[in-house]
Amino acid sequence: MDSSRRSPVPASVPLASLHKGDRGVVAEILETDAGIVGDSNGATIGRRLIEIGFVPGERVQVIEEVWPGGDPLAVRVGASVFALRRREARAVMVRPEAAGGGQP
Numbered sequence: 001m002d003s004s005r006r007s008p009v010p011a012s013v014p015l016a017s018l019h020k021g022d023r024g025v026v027a028e029i030l031e032t033d034a035g036i037v038g039d040s041n042g043a044t045i046g047r048r049l050i051e052i053g054f055v056p057g058e059r060v061q062v063i064e065e066v067w068p069g070g071d072p073l074a075v076r077v078g079a080s081v082f083a084l085r086r087r088e089a090r091a092v093m094v095r096p097e098a099a100g101g102g103q104p
Helices: 042-051
Strands: 023-029 059-065 073-077 080-084 092-096
Touching: 023 042
Parallel strands: none
Antiparallel strands: 023 059, 023 092, 059 073, 073 080
């Protein structure tokens, strides 16, 4: 295949940067950066995100944003839906999928 025709591999972005209807695949959880969640409990939040299913390779979809402010996000991961604050969602790094990329 001609390398000039390959789609670029999407870079990882924080889940918090996605909007309603956006989908992606979890790339990693930033477990030890307290600055991500704004307090000294960063590792605890990262561990909890992993425990509830935000693991590398898992598909996610933002299904709702509360307005005004867009906080919290309702996110589908696997067959479950969770509400995450944007500051928590910043710890979940995802590779965004193109529109129509399939079901999470």
